[in-house]
Amino acid sequence: MNVVEALIEYAKLSSAHFAVLTATIPLTGAIAMGEKDIGSLTILFIIGFLVHIYGFAFNHYNDIEIDGLSKGIQSRPLVSGSITKKQASFFILLILICGFFITYYFFGLLLLLIYFLGIFLASLYDIFSKRIAGMDFILAASVTTGFIFGASTVSFDYNNLVYILSILAFLQTINLNLIAGGIKDADHDQLFQSKHIAAQLGVKVEDSSLVIPNTFSYIAYFFSSIFAILAIGPVLLGLINIHMILLLLLIGINGIFFAITYKLLHVGQFDRQHIRFLIILHYSLNWMNVPILLTSEAPLAIFLILYPLIGLIVTNIIIHNTILRPQVL
Numbered sequence: 107m108n109v110v111e112a113l114i115e116y117a118k119l120s121s122a123h124f125a126v127l128t129a130t131i132p133l134t135g136a137i138a139m140g141e142k143d144i145g146s147l148t149i150l151f152i153i154g155f156l157v158h159i160y161g162f163a164f165n166h167y168n169d170i171e172i173d174g175l176s177k178g179i180q181s182r183p184l185v186s187g188s189i190t191k192k193q194a195s196f197f198i199l200l201i202l203i204c205g206f207f208i209t210y211y212f213f214g215l216l217l218l219l220i221y222f223l224g225i226f227l228a229s230l231y232d233i234f235s236k237r238i239a240g241m242d243f244i245l246a247a248s249v250t251t252g253f254i255f256g257a258s259t260v261s262f263d264y265n266n267l268v269y270i271l272s273i274l275a276f277l278q279t280i281n282l283n284l285i286a287g288g289i290k291d292a293d294h295d296q297l298f299q300s301k302h303i304a305a306q307l308g309v310k311v312e313d314s315s316l317v318i319p320n321t322f323s324y325i326a327y328f329f330s331s332i333f334a335i336l337a338i339g340p341v342l343l344g345l346i347n348i349h350m351i352l353l354l355l356l357i358g359i360n361g362i363f364f365a366i367t368y369k370l371l372h373v374g375q376f377d378r379q380h381i382r383f384l385i386i387l388h389y390s391l392n393w394m395n396v397p398i399l400l401t402s403e404a405p406l407a408i409f410l411i412l413y414p415l416i417g418l419i420v421t422n423i424i425i426h427n428t429i430l431r432p433q434v435l
Contacts, residue, residue: 114424120163123422126416131157136150138403161232164229235302270345274395278333281333285325334360390415
């Protein structure tokens with residue numbers, strides 16, 4: 107395996123398709139607090155990027171046995187054997203140390219402790235996600251901590267926007283991991299007898315068809331509704347001020363998000379490729395709320411809508427020779 111091939115395999119191990127999106131979490135926290143210094147925002151992006159690599163690589167490391175049960179994800183490096191467990195453990199440790207060092211060097215001990223809390227919660231999720239029910243909420247807490255970390259690099263005197271986006275970050279992770287993730291992993295969660303909430307509620311695959319109980323659907327619609335209310339409500343109440351066109355866009359995006367949620371819950375045949383595509387739309391639409399709300403503090407933040415999508419397309423073309431359907435999701 108040459109250098110280029112090795113880099114591609116490590117990119118797969120790190121789930122590079124969502125790296126740019128995850129890396130923006132601390133960055134958006136700082137923007138919400140009024141940070142405009144490009145140097146500081148760049149450092150926060152790098153830290154977020156390292157957190158993404160650590161979190162996803164460590165997750166793949168812990169899920170080797172489970173991933174091996176699913177025919178749809180045999181291309182994952184640890185499953186295919188292109189990267190050994192020893193190589194992966196060294197890579198994960200190196201990324202972890204780099205993240206700690208950069209955080210301490212630029213932001214000091216107190217911010218390092220907040221960073222460590224986010225890493226600790228993400229690690230708990232990676233280790234116990236399939237073994238203990240409700241770990242999706244631990245991951246959501248980790249993501250929220252990452253957002254608060256970014257905001258805290260500016261000040262601990264948080265504004266309304268930070269509080270609102272913190273809750274949205276939590277709900278966004280629940281929508282992706284508990285709802286979309288529970289559907290995506292229904293096949294091997296069932297084989298592994300996973301403790302994931304979706305599996306415990308009866309989401310499973312029978313004769314190639316995806317079975318989704320009403321209880322799970324109600325939970326999905328509940329979290330989607332709460333997210334939409336908290337995204338649109340503060341604007342209508344005057345807590346966040348954005349242009350009327352952006353408000354209409356916000357409403358439209360959440361309407362489409364509901365449609366994609368419905369589609370996921372009524373997908374019928376368990377086709378992992380089709381589900382991957384729907385999940386990318388699901389998460390991308392959910393994310394679009396954040397840049398729109400950030401325009402109340404930084405008008406140019408609207409361009410962050412395109413930022414993760416560009417990162418997704420570029421990484422997929424390079425790594426998977428596809429545009430919107432990563433082979434390791």
